[in-house]
Amino acid sequence: MVTIKQVAKRAGVSFKTVSRVVNNDPTVKAENREKILAAIEELGYQPNLAARMVRKKNSDVIGFISDEISTTPSSVDILRGAQDRAWELGKTLMVFNLDHKKPTPIKLLEECRQHRAEGVIYGAMYHQPVELPETFDKQPTVMVNCFDPNVERASIVPDDQQAAYDVTMQLLNKGYKRIAFLNLNPEIVAAKLRLAGFEQALQEFNIEQSNYLVETVERVIDGHTSDVTREVAERVIEEFKPDAILCGKDLVALRLYFVLEHKGLRVGQDIGVASFDDWDCIPQLLVPALSSVALPYYQMGRAAVSRIVEMVGDKQVSTHIDRVKCQISSRESF
């Protein structure tokens, strides 16, 4: 590999002058700068970041420990956002995956520290509580799409309650009066928060208990989650006769579309449908296109990096939880 000294020799100056050019120090004679830049070009010199890192105190590296994030199709956007923001700020994101049978978070954190990461981001595949080991206190840490139920830690999560409130309000404002909510497994954080937002909106409209319904479409048996959307949806439509259905995620809506197609009910006309996730191409693929509340994963990823860089700079630890607003992608299903 080409070193700074070889460039210096080629350009006929001392290596320090080359260093100045590389680091944009203005105190270099234009003529020398030209020569040096030419030499750099010719030799294909690239500064050795490792050597630089040894001498300087900052590594410009941010660790990202992703708890099955890249296993889940939608939440990869967190990584994309984080990557993009890191690039903008001149930082390098070093990503480590954490799978079922894979290294512990502690091992991955050690890896981060060996690379002298200035801070560490811990991201989860879906909004959930995560108890991080104490070792995470040793450097700035930001949690994305998760939070520590015991310790106060800087966190970025989607505002699920606002999301449910907003979409329910929009349904009510459009005149829907009997809404059924096909919620996810009630144990998960998002389901709880969305239920709260849903009921909050209903209260504002003074909708009575008999005029709305909440059902779960996920059965958990032995830790395995199975989906029962079709049977639940059929029953709900038969017995409760809703004029609109809010789905816990796009895949629930997708199954619902099949049920409605089968029953001859036209989405957007005979019955309104709304959903959460706005996952990839699924909403546009459906006919009519599904209105869905987008989870702001990309923004969350960006926010996480912004936050960690702030923490590294200020040294002041602000441990508040950022709830990122979710936007409704309005289409034709209600």
Add this chain to the structure above:
Amino acid sequence: MVTIKQVAKRAGVSFKTVSRVVNNDPTVKAENREKILAAIEELGYQPNLAARMVRKKNSDVIGFISDEISTTPSSVDILRGAQDRAWELGKTLMVFNLDHKKPTPIKLLEECRQHRAEGVIYGAMYHQPVELPETFDKQPTVMVNCFDPNVERASIVPDDQQAAYDVTMQLLNKGYKRIAFLNLNPEIVAAKLRLAGFEQALQEFNIEQSNYLVETVERVIDGHTSDVTREVAERVIEEFKPDAILCGKDLVALRLYFVLEHKGLRVGQDIGVASFDDWDCIPQLLVPALSSVALPYYQMGRAAVSRIVEMVGDKQVSTHIDRVKCQISSRESF
């Protein structure tokens, strides 16, 4: 940060002895090893990889330039596979995303070289030709899910032709006699290869041209691809009356299911359906569950890292193209 010297002081030995312990050099007295390990534990010492890298010639870093890979839900599995394999081999994968309006591949390659990456993997979101700049010749390079149409370069791609051949053979063996193939945009590599595999199987069964049909379900207008599965499927079913339909991807099959539901045709009974991708939970979500040929993304990611590590070790450049076999996930749709 704790240095090796601080550990040495604590343990009452020279820093070189500590270095030996850290690097598993057996020539250290057991008693001293104990003391040193204890000191390391107490101080929370983590070796500085940057400093190590300055001294050693190998960085154990592999660069991964992902061309919109993480934008595409399925192909992230390439990254997962690469990460996993890298971890197994004691390497660190440094991932850089390449988006539409983002840094050029050349810039990202420079980044890799600044980190002294031992080799670079270039991954694409879907099987396609990619012309890499000449600068990629300067170090071991492996292409995943893509290939260079001009230069011979080590590449890992899915065996689309075999995939189509296998699934078509399976359809024919099960007794289907009039197969319609709803293929993707014929300009893309996968579509061409699959068509070849499809026809190869038909020939082996001596199926005449009048007894199979190939249609495109993607319209490209001004560079934008739009899907016309529904209208094409309706026409094909009406006019050609196939007993089985092979879909270019799961999302095409998904749309087809709606058409079939609408027409009252029962999948797996009145008509067989097969597909490519085996994308996430979509195949299982459909009723009956969709049989689909899985793209071996995870394996390809692993293979890419294995390959680059070999190249780094052997210095002998083998530029052949690895075609990774695709497995059929058999379910109930045919």
Add this chain to the structure above:
DNA sequence: TTGTAGGCGTTATCAT
């Protein structure tokens, strides 16, 4: 404006 000396944390060499 430029160059020299010293040091960052580690590994390699060669004594002891």
Add this chain to the structure above:
DNA sequence: ATGATAACGCCTACAA
């Protein structure tokens, strides 16, 4: 079995 000493490529401080 252990420890000085040099070296890696770069940056900082200071001197010229």
